[in-house]
Amino acid sequence: MKSRIEEVKARALASVAAADGTQALSDVRVRFLGKNGEMTALMKLLGTVSKEERPEMGKLLNAARVEIESALAAAEKAARESELAKRLAEEEVDISLPGKMRLPGAAHPVTMIREEILNVFLGMGFSVAEGPEIETDLFNFQLLNVPKDHPARDMQDTFYLGDNLVLRTHTSPMQAHIMTTCRPPIRVVIPGRVYRPDDDASHSPIFHQIEGLAVDKKITVGDLTGCLQTFAEKLFSEDTKIRLRPSYFPFTEPSVEADATCTMCHGKGCRVCKGTGWVELLGAGIVNPAVLDMCGIDSKEYSGFAFGLGLERIAMIKYGIPNIKLFYENDVRFLGQFR
Ligand code: PHE
Numbered sequence: 001m002k003s004r005i006e007e008v009k010a011r012a013l014a015s016v017a018a019a020d021g022t023q024a025l026s027d028v029r030v031r032f033l034g035k036n037g038e039m040t041a042l043m044k045l046l047g048t049v050s051k052e053e054r055p056e057m058g059k060l061l062n063a064a065r066v067e068i069e070s071a072l073a074a075a076e077k078a079a080r081e082s083e084l085a086k087r088l089a090e091e092e093v094d095i096s097l098p099g100k101m102r103l104p105g106a107a108h109p110v111t112m113i114r115e116e117i118l119n120v121f122l123g124m125g126f127s128v129a130e131g132p133e134i135e136t137d138l139f140n141f142q143l144l145n146v147p148k149d150h151p152a153r154d155m156q157d158t159f160y161l162g163d164n165l166v167l168r169t170h171t172s173p174m175q176a177h178i179m180t181t182c183r184p185p186i187r188v189v190i191p192g193r194v195y196r197p198d199d200d201a202s203h204s205p206i207f208h209q210i211e212g213l214a215v216d217k218k219i220t221v222g223d224l225t226g227c228l229q230t231f232a233e234k235l236f237s238e239d240t241k242i243r244l245r246p247s248y249f250p251f252t253e254p255s256v257e258a259d260a261t262c263t264m265c266h267g268k269g270c271r272v273c274k275g276t277g278w279v280e281l282l283g284a285g286i287v288n289p290a291v292l293d294m295c296g297i298d299s300k301e302y303s304g305f306a307f308g309l310g311l312e313r314i315a316m317i318k319y320g321i322p323n324i325k326l327f328y329e330n331d332v333r334f335l336g337q338f339r
Pocket residue numbers: 169170171172249252283284285306307308309
């Protein structure tokens with residue numbers, strides 16, 4: 001027994017000395033001190049030794065165990081330290097490299113311009129409403145004085161979802177929703193997404209509009225002009241002028257197209273206004289009395305004005321953006337400029 005203890009101890013200590021690294025040492029630990037290890041096996045053998053010899057053998061065994069344990073512990077500590085030193089040397093940090101910067105998020109330019117425009121109208125006493133993007137033929141067309149088979153339907157190509165459902169082609173159906181449910185005085189602006197099968201540098205099949213509607217007694221073109229003039233001054237600059245050109249919309253009579261003096265050159269003529277000094281701002285007009293009556297508001301007692309503007313178009317004018325697609329590509333180099 002005694003010689004076996006000496007032999008196992010000698011092999012264990014030699015193995016510790018030969019082990020290279022923490023993994024090898026952990027294998028040695030399992031092989032000699034583990035549950036099925038060689039020292040554990042010797043412990044079990046102790047039961048077969050004679051009563052007289054047993055205390056001495058027990059002592060020897062324990063001493064051997066302690067010796068192996070302390071050799072292992074010392075070797076493990078040294079191995080851990082040298083492995084750490086090696087990693088520190090290898091994984092050296094280059095403190096001259098630039099750090100990773102996290103840019104804070106920002107609102108999308110279309111969102112920013114929407115909030116800016118809504119704020120201008122809130123300041124003039126308008127409230128804000130929103131409505132559905134899927135509309136019935138009744139609200140998108142008929143209540144806006146565009147009966148079925150009317151040639152004015154060709155003015156706006158339409159995504160049909162069925163015989164009577166469309167993706168709204170403008171926010172104007174909200175005029176009809178509001179006039180069929182609210183009584184004058186009405187002063188409301190309606191932001192929202194609209195859809196048309198158009199696709200080029202200044203048209204996108206999905207874009208954003210803000211509709212405006214005011215209905216009251218004795219509303220005139222003068223009220224419309226004053227409102228749009230104030231809007232242009234607040235949104236662009238104090239020296240901005242507007243002008244109205246005759247136009248046609250089935251739901252307004254008379255109808256106008258409003259231009260503003262170019263924000264880039266202040267009317268002198270530049271790339272943004274194509275040399276004219278003016279940029280097209282929005283469509284507007286006096287609410288067609290036929291629309292008031294269809295919506296249940298007496299056109300003999302009340303009148304109103306309405307306008308509809310394209311958010312992307314206004315942002316393109318305000319910031320001199322050449323292509324509407326830039327708004328939807330979400331390239332951070334573009335978006336970051338509006339922060
Ligand atoms: N809905 C029209 C368009 O999308 C704009 C408009 C709104 C014109 C309100 C007059 C009055 O082109």
